Amino acid sequence: MKIKYLLLITMIFISGCSSLKRSSIARxxxxxxxxxxxxxxxxxxxxKRADLEKKFENLKSEITDYRSKNLDESIQYTEDYLxxxxxxxxxxxxxKD
Known part of the structure; x- marks a missing residue:
């Protein structure tokens, strides 16, 4: 029974972390x-500069993917972040040097 609860909590945590809601993008x-x-x-x-550039590129692609998958939602705020x-x-x- 404990394993089922642990699995459920893990699934909820993973699904919450993978969504790109406004607060998640802002954070x-x-x-x-x-x-x-x-x-x-x-x-x-x-x-460090190259690593940070890569992380910004990843964020940009995550936001772009989120926008393309959620065309029916009101996601106007993503334009500002992009x-x-x-x-x-x-x-x-x-x-860059």
Whole structure:
């Protein structure tokens, strides 16, 4: 019986983490944005910059996939995040050595 409850809780947790609701996108974007700010505080480490660029690219593709799969929902807020992510990506690309 305990295994069934554990399995159910795990499934609920995984399904909750995989959805890209507004709060999830905001949390993910804000985390990456803080990392970008921290990167800018010190001398720019190319490895960290490349890693952050990759993470922003992943976020962009996740949002784009979410938009294409949920055309019937009101997902206007994703346009704002896509615009901001694109700006951060261009900035990170400009910082490339």
């Amino acid at each position: 993910h974007y804000n985390k990456l944005d803080r990392r970008l700010d921290k990167l800018m505080e010190d001398e720019i480490d190319e490895k 615009r901001d992510v694109n700006i951060r990506l261009e900035y990170l690309k400009d910082l």
